[in-house]
Amino acid sequence: MRLSLGRVTRGALWLSIGVALSNFFGFIYWVLISKMVGVEIIGKAATIIGLNMLIISLLNLGIPTGAQRFMGFSYGRNDHAKLSEYFYTNILFMFATSLLTGLFFILLGLASISILSLDSLSLIFLGILTIFGMGGGWSTVGQSFCNTVVKTEYVALSQLSSSLLRLVISLALVFAGYEFVGVMVGYVVASLVFSILQLLLPVRMLRSLRSRFSTSLSSLIDCVKAGMVSWLPNILSLFGQWLGVLGVYAFVGLAETGLFFIALTVTSIVVSFSQSILTLSFPMVSGMVNGRKRMMSRVVRFSASVMMPITFFLIAYPHVIPMLLGGQYIASSELIRILSIGYILSPIILGYVYYAYAVDRYRDVLAVGLAGTIPRLILYPLMINWYGEMGAAIAFSTASPIQLLAVLVNASKINYKLHLRDHLKIIALPGVVSTLLVLLNVSWPIGIVTILLTSYILYARLGMITKDDLREVGEAVLSRKVLEKIYPHIRELLSLIYGT
Numbered sequence: 401m402r403l404s405l406g407r408v409t410r411g412a413l414w415l416s417i418g419v420a421l422s423n424f425f426g427f428i429y430w431v432l433i434s435k436m437v438g439v440e441i442i443g444k445a446a447t448i449i450g451l452n453m454l455i456i457s458l459l460n461l462g463i464p465t466g467a468q469r470f471m472g473f474s475y476g477r478n479d480h481a482k483l484s485e486y487f488y489t490n491i492l493f494m495f496a497t498s499l500l501t502g503l504f505f506i507l508l509g510l511a512s513i514s515i516l517s518l519d520s521l522s523l524i525f526l527g528i529l530t531i532f533g534m535g536g537g538w539s540t541v542g543q544s545f546c547n548t549v550v551k552t553e554y555v556a557l558s559q560l561s562s563s564l565l566r567l568v569i570s571l572a573l574v575f576a577g578y579e580f581v582g583v584m585v586g587y588v589v590a591s592l593v594f595s596i597l598q599l600l601l602p603v604r605m606l607r608s609l610r611s612r613f614s615t616s617l618s619s620l621i622d623c624v625k626a627g628m629v630s631w632l633p634n635i636l637s638l639f640g641q642w643l644g645v646l647g648v649y650a651f652v653g654l655a656e657t658g659l660f661f662i663a664l665t666v667t668s669i670v671v672s673f674s675q676s677i678l679t680l681s682f683p684m685v686s687g688m689v690n691g692r693k694r695m696m697s698r699v700v701r702f703s704a705s706v707m708m709p710i711t712f713f714l715i716a717y718p719h720v721i722p723m724l725l726g727g728q729y730i731a732s733s734e735l736i737r738i739l740s741i742g743y744i745l746s747p748i749i750l751g752y753v754y755y756a757y758a759v760d761r762y763r764d765v766l767a768v769g770l771a772g773t774i775p776r777l778i779l780y781p782l783m784i785n786w787y788g789e790m791g792a793a794i795a796f797s798t799a800s801p802i803q804l805l806a807v808l809v810n811a812s813k814i815n816y817k818l819h820l821r822d823h824l825k826i827i828a829l830p831g832v833v834s835t836l837l838v839l840l841n842v843s844w845p846i847g848i849v850t851i852l853l854t855s856y857i858l859y860a861r862l863g864m865i866t867k868d869d870l871r872e873v874g875e876a877v878l879s880r881k882v883l884e885k886i887y888p889h890i891r892e893l894l895s896l897i898y899g900t
Contacts, residue, residue: 425563429586432571437579443657445583448522452529456537457638459497462627463490465634468544469626469757470619475548482619484611487545487602489619494538502531525584532591542598551601558597566590629762632769639777648789660789663735666721670714671743674707678750693755693816698869700751701822705864707747709830709855714740716834716851717844735793742797745804748823752807755816764810771806772799826864830855860897867898 433442467490474482505527509520518526533539546555570586578585648657678699714721718737722729749768756764776799783791811818833854837847859865 425560425567429563429567429570432567433574433583436571436574437583440658441580441583442661444522444580445587446657446661448518448526448529448584449587451518452526453638454635455501455526455530456498456533457635459501460494460537460540460627460631461624462629462631462634463494463620463623464540464544464627465631465757466490466623466625466627467541468548470622471545471548480606480609480611481614483609484606485614485616485619486623487541487606488613489615489617490623491538491541491599492615493620494541495533498533498537499531502527502529505530521581525588528588529591532588533595537595539595539598542595542602545602545605546598551605554601555598558594561597562590562594565593626762629757629766632766634769639773648784648792656789659729659732660735660792662722662725662729663732663739663793666732666736667714667739667743670711670740671707671746674703674747675750678703678747678754696751696755696758697817697819700747701819701826701864702869703751704747704823704826705856705859708744708826709852711740711743712830712834712855713848713851716838717847720844735789738790738793738797742793742800744827745800748818748820749800749803749807752811752816752818756810759814761810761814767810768803768806772803775799775802822864825862826859829858857897867894870894 467486470486471483474480474486505523507527508515509523509527512520513523514520515523530537543555566586566589569589570582573582573585576582648660715737718740719730719733721736722732749772753765753768756762756768776795779795779798780792783795785791787794807818830851833851834847837850842850856865
């Protein structure tokens with residue numbers, strides 16, 4: 401199986417389209433819902449969603465990550481029997497654990513037993529979401545399968561369908577007067593639909609490959625063993641993220657929880673495309689024999705170049721999206737700025753983590769994960785107690801430099817080049833431009849155009865985004881025939897941009 405930047409980027413583009421559409425309709429969802437219910441209800445819903453994410457992360461044992469590695473390995477070698485075995489074994493195991501755990505919370509709710517200050521109805525919704533696999537449950541094995549075979553357009557359509565259903569159902573119920581119930585039922589239906597869709601495509605594709613249904617304990621052990629090294633860091637990472645939400649809920653209040661949740665949602669949109677490129681490169685790099693370091697370095701450079709200008713726009717103009725949500729959300733502007741700063745180093749860190757995983761350096765994965773998440777767990781109680789939701793954002797972002805230090809130490813042991821000078825250029829260019837725009841008090845519509853155009857043109861001149869990158873991405877997105885028709889019309893523009 402050939403790994404190319406174009407193939408990875410095409411898949412990442414579909415993943416990002418799915419995330420973008422999901423986030424867009426999620427944005428519309430919260431704009432409309434926030435005008436119909438109070439911030440306290442949003443904070444209550446965010447608390448349940450956060451708890452669900454933590455529970456699911458504890459249950460999955462790192463299986464989705466391990467399954468993606470072994471499915472990528474099997475698919476790259478055309479071993480469809482093992483591909484089927486890894487898929488069915490792990491998705492069934494994860495569904496069984498989710499079902500049992502979800503029923504436990506539902507029974508607690510029906511018995512009117514309150515835990516974690518949640519009422520009976522909240523516990524019932526928590527149990528249902530756990531069963532349906534929201535937030536990284538059994539459906540992620542199906543999504544890992546789609547990523548492995550680069551059928552990410554199906555993931556995008558699944559995300560779009562579930563997002564639209566959530567929007568329609570929640571709005572109808574909230575309009576009818578069922579405020580909290582309306583919000584949660586929308587999430588429940590969306591989770592169920594997405595999980596079912598992520599099951600259907602792998603099953604159909606395995607049938608087309610004439611792969612029989614099969615399970616084995618060894619396939620489960622393989623994936624648990626491979627995934628376990630990422631399980632603890634992922635748990636700590638999710639705890640580091642969602643304990644921010646839950647910590648604000650516990651120490652401050654529901655309204656502030658809603659603000660922090662909105663800020664996290666906005667910043668996740670920024671990193672979605674960059675992370676999608678890196679995520680898709682992981683199973684493919686796992687299946688490669690030669691050129692892994694070179695390919696991963698190229699993918700990291702390209703993904704960082706795409707992400708940084710957008711990140712610095714949010715840093716320079718964090719008020720733009722909250723302004724669209726409504727006056728009560730303007731207070732989340734500084735949270736968005738701080739969280740965006742925390743993501744600047746993420747392409748370097750995530751790129752090395754995926755490379756280390758692909759070459760079986762599981763201790764490196766564990767070390768980098770712990771270096772980022774343990775500081776967050778230590779800082780959250782202190783910072784939230786002192787500075788409220790702002791302290792949660794600061795604690796979240798503080799961990800990135802510590803993770804980078806861990807990457808530097810481990811990368812030096814295996815001669816993995818991080819190309820930090822290139823990354824410094826990638827970060828500095830939009831950073832300088834956005835700083836000047838803020839100092840000159842330039843309005844945000846002009847600011848975003850200036851940051852994007854200036855950054856991408858300079859990236860081209862400095863070789864951060866090469867002509868080969870554009871060609872491969874263009875062929876993946878538009879096809880070679882379309883490019884051949886377009887190229888004569890843009891040749892002079894490209895020559896001007898690249899100075900050739």
